[in-house]
Amino acid sequence: MMTRLVPVLTFVIVIIAVWYAAAVQLNANWAYDKAKRAGVELNFTDLVADTWSQEKPRLPAPHQVGAEIWQTTVEKKVTSKRSLIFHSWITMSATVLGFILGTALGCALAIGIVYSRVMDMSVMPWVIASQTIPILAIAPMIIVVLNAVGITGLLPKAMISMYLSFFPVVVGMVKGLRSPDAMQLDQMRTWNASRAQEFWHLRLPSSMPYFFTSMKIAMAASLVGAIVGELPTGAVAGLGARLLAGSYYGQTIQIWSALLMAAALAAILVGLIGALQRLTLKRMGLS
Amino acid sequence: MNVISAAGLNLTFQTNDGPVHALKDVDLEIGKGEFVSFIGPSGCGKTTFLRVIADLEKPTSGKVEVNGTTPEAARLDRAYGYVFQAAGLYPWRTVEGNVQLPLEIMGYSKAERAKRASRVLELVDLAEFGRKFPWQLSGGMQQRASIARALSFDAGLLLMDEPFGALDEIVRDHLNEQLLHLWSQTQKTICFVTHSIPEAVYLSTKIVVMSPRPGRITDVIENTLPPERPLDIRDSREFLEIAHRVRDGLRAGHAYDD
Numbered sequence: 001m002m003t004r005l006v007p008v009l010t011f012v013i014v015i016i017a018v019w020y021a022a023a024v025q026l027n028a029n030w031a032y033d034k035a036k037r038a039g040v041e042l043n044f045t046d047l048v049a050d051t052w053s054q055e056k057p058r059l060p061a062p063h064q065v066g067a068e069i070w071q072t073t074v075e076k077k078v079t080s081k082r083s084l085i086f087h088s089w090i091t092m093s094a095t096v097l098g099f100i101l102g103t104a105l106g107c108a109l110a111i112g113i114v115y116s117r118v119m120d121m122s123v124m125p126w127v128i129a130s131q132t133i134p135i136l137a138i139a140p141m142i143i144v145v146l147n148a149v150g151i152t153g154l155l156p157k158a159m160i161s162m163y164l165s166f167f168p169v170v171v172g173m174v175k176g177l178r179s180p181d182a183m184q185l186d187q188m189r190t191w192n193a194s195r196a197q198e199f200w201h202l203r204l205p206s207s208m209p210y211f212f213t214s215m216k217i218a219m220a221a222s223l224v225g226a227i228v229g230e231l232p233t234g235a236v237a238g239l240g241a242r243l244l245a246g247s248y249y250g251q252t253i254q255i256w257s258a259l260l261m262a263a264a265l266a267a268i269l270v271g272l273i274g275a276l277q278r279l280t281l282k283r284m285g286l287s
Numbered sequence: 288m289n290v291i292s293a294a295g296l297n298l299t300f301q302t303n304d305g306p307v308h309a310l311k312d313v314d315l316e317i318g319k320g321e322f323v324s325f326i327g328p329s330g331c332g333k334t335t336f337l338r339v340i341a342d343l344e345k346p347t348s349g350k351v352e353v354n355g356t357t358p359e360a361a362r363l364d365r366a367y368g369y370v371f372q373a374a375g376l377y378p379w380r381t382v383e384g385n386v387q388l389p390l391e392i393m394g395y396s397k398a399e400r401a402k403r404a405s406r407v408l409e410l411v412d413l414a415e416f417g418r419k420f421p422w423q424l425s426g427g428m429q430q431r432a433s434i435a436r437a438l439s440f441d442a443g444l445l446l447m448d449e450p451f452g453a454l455d456e457i458v459r460d461h462l463n464e465q466l467l468h469l470w471s472q473t474q475k476t477i478c479f480v481t482h483s484i485p486e487a488v489y490l491s492t493k494i495v496v497m498s499p500r501p502g503r504i505t506d507v508i509e510n511t512l513p514p515e516r517p518l519d520i521r522d523s524r525e526f527l528e529i530a531h532r533v534r535d536g537l538r539a540g541h542a543y544d545d
Contacts, residue, residue, distance in 0.1 A: 183371050183372075183373060183375055184375055186343050186369075186371070187369065187371065187375055188392075189342075189343060189362070190341055190343070190362065190367070190368075190369040191365065191388075191389045191392050191393065191440075192362060192363050192365055192392075192393075193392045197392050201377075201388065201391070201392065202377075205377065205379050283379075284378065284379035285378035285379055285420050285421070285422055286378055286379065
């Protein structure tokens, strides 16, 4: 435990130190401007104090972001529109729904690719092409089109998450389902196993290490998709909405606190999959 | 009736370097209850021949019959158990679960599966290890478990492709002894591919000597050793004479020229 804790803590302290230093550097201009107008001379202490406490700094100091997160999580009711928990919840539901849809789509495509020669030859180029389109370009169209057919709310955002998250699952699962070696497949043949039996008994269990790794990437991609999906919906709710509103009004502290919440959310979701991975693979004797 | 009969069997692989004659004009009869060893250097087609019997490769020409039908019909009928060089146990199944896998695939009832698994595990001396996972077993024990798995569905024919090739000498001796015992208990027909002359002579009733390029049979030796074979039979005169004949057969195939 200690051997991990010490390097991690050291790293965090270094980041925070650099962050504070950068805050002084980036916010200094505004501090000098204010001092000039007020006609006062700034000494170093005043400068530091000012750059770390501006209302709309270019780079808010860590404690400002921390305070903002504290106010908008602990001190607000979760039903409040100003609660970051509320916004995180909205984003998380879209992320998780999109992730589930994306994982299902990815697995279905992978099974098709592994078992059908036609799909093997034809699907992969389309899958790769789909990921070369910038998601920012396609997200508003998905929202608008789905809105036009009467689908609003969670699902359109989840579709964007799905669009991003199915890709790592397809790639990982194709590799995973093909991971049994020739001997293992021959062995199935000697028992005259059907393709379904081969799948359930051999290919699927063998693919599990690949499955969990793909799911971790898919979850992170899914979160990005959900946030991007919240931008063109008019910034109603969600972490993406907080980011957009923050940038409209120059609320940098709000932007940074939303960013940190998004990072924490990603860490929690990916961490959950990681825990599931360790548990499952250990039980399967694959780790 | 012969369990296996091959006549004028040819198999040619088309590779980028031109055709490779894996098997050329192979004629062989194997009767019920025989223990036949296939010995020869790499590339002599011994494994390929086993794979043809198992319907894992299709011959280019010639005739081969297993239990009087085609290899494919025999495979669909689950007429043989195949033991590969690696144990190939599934790490997510217990030893018992691994042994039951073919039974599950073949649709045996749960009770029947449990009964058969415990019987074959008994046969390979792994009765207490059914609940263990493969990684908890030594290499030799894993290979025994894989033999139990091949025996579980009671096929009359056992095809073994260098099953002890990756094990050390001491474990190998022990497993050879056990295999002979198992063979006398179960009365199965066994085809056994090996690199080792002592192993072939110790185990078999018939030794098929093969040589490469093209893969062919150069000698078929009837083993005259008595059925009861303690390990020290390998120091007897008769044993050494047969081993000598096998070595001559291998040399006659110019196996060591290149």
